[in-house]
Amino acid sequence: MENDSPIRPSAREAAASLDDLAADRAAVADAVRVPRGLMAAFGGVAAYWVAGAASATPGVNYEPPTTGWLALVVALVIAHLVHREVGIRFRTMGAKAYGALAAIVLSCLALFSVSLGLVASGLTWAVVLTSLAAFALTTWLAGVAYRSALEQLRRA
Amino acid sequence: MPEARFDEVIHAPVRLRICGLLRRVDGMDFGVLRDTLSVTDATLSKHLKTLTDAGYVTLKKSASLARSDARRMTWVGLTADGRSVFDAHILALREIAGSVE
Numbered sequence: 001m002e003n004d005s006p007i008r009p010s011a012r013e014a015a016a017s018l019d020d021l022a023a024d025r026a027a028v029a030d031a032v033r034v035p036r037g038l039m040a041a042f043g044g045v046a047a048y049w050v051a052g053a054a055s056a057t058p059g060v061n062y063e064p065p066t067t068g069w070l071a072l073v074v075a076l077v078i079a080h081l082v083h084r085e086v087g088i089r090f091r092t093m094g095a096k097a098y099g100a101l102a103a104i105v106l107s108c109l110a111l112f113s114v115s116l117g118l119v120a121s122g123l124t125w126a127v128v129l130t131s132l133a134a135f136a137l138t139t140w141l142a143g144v145a146y147r148s149a150l151e152q153l154r155r156a
Numbered sequence: 157m158p159e160a161r162f163d164e165v166i167h168a169p170v171r172l173r174i175c176g177l178l179r180r181v182d183g184m185d186f187g188v189l190r191d192t193l194s195v196t197d198a199t200l201s202k203h204l205k206t207l208t209d210a211g212y213v214t215l216k217k218s219a220s221l222a223r224s225d226a227r228r229m230t231w232v233g234l235t236a237d238g239r240s241v242f243d244a245h246i247l248a249l250r251e252i253a254g255s256v257e
């Protein structure tokens with residue numbers, strides 16, 4: 001039974017308490033498994049957005065596809081599902097995670113541009129390849145970001 | 157930078173560990189906390205009530221994916237006051253532990 005009226009600890013007890021806190025954070029970081037299905041869902045959203053280039057008409061009359069907003073909403077829903085599946089809402093994810101998220105945005109933009117170029121060249125079928133690349137890159141980078149957030153929690 | 161201040165509410169071992177787990181996250185599920193600390197639901201609830209009454213912790217319920225019934229998951233998070241009191245308490249512990257570090 002725990003004593004609810006704690007007195008000031010000794011130096012050794014205080015050090016042990018601080019060690020326990022580090023051990024708890026490490027235990028959480030070790031116990032959490034990256035939700036691979038939901039990371040792949042992020043990849044699916046990226047692939048869907050890049051594939052939107054196939055229905056665009058590059059040139060003077062180009063109008064950006066509206067799939068971007070839908071993809072953003074779905075990505076936010078997936079992020080919410082990740083929180084609920086794992087049971088942790090991170091306060092900060094660490095520089096590596098933010099780098100991975102920036103890399104997702106930049107690579108998807110690059111792949112979308114390449115896709116528009118392919119469509120303009122009459123190679124619409126090749127958008128399948130850029131979409132697959134977006135899926136693979138985003139799934140991998142989302143996993144990198146999540147593992148980085150867990151490491152950040154361990155080191156805090 | 158907060159000043160070192162020993163807080164008797166937080167210092168009880170389970171409560172200190174609860175705050176330690178919550179300090180770097182926005183929220184943690186009740187079940188994750190319980191499993192990490194290896195305590196019963198009743199024990200965790202008792203300590204969360206003490207921390208909530210002190211204004212250090214907030215509890216928020218939301219629907220659970222894992223449950224098909226009406227039960228909900230409970231998110232636990234530190235308040236701004238809880239964070240500053242915990243930080244001051246950790247500084248106090250570090251000062252006390254200084255001689256053995």
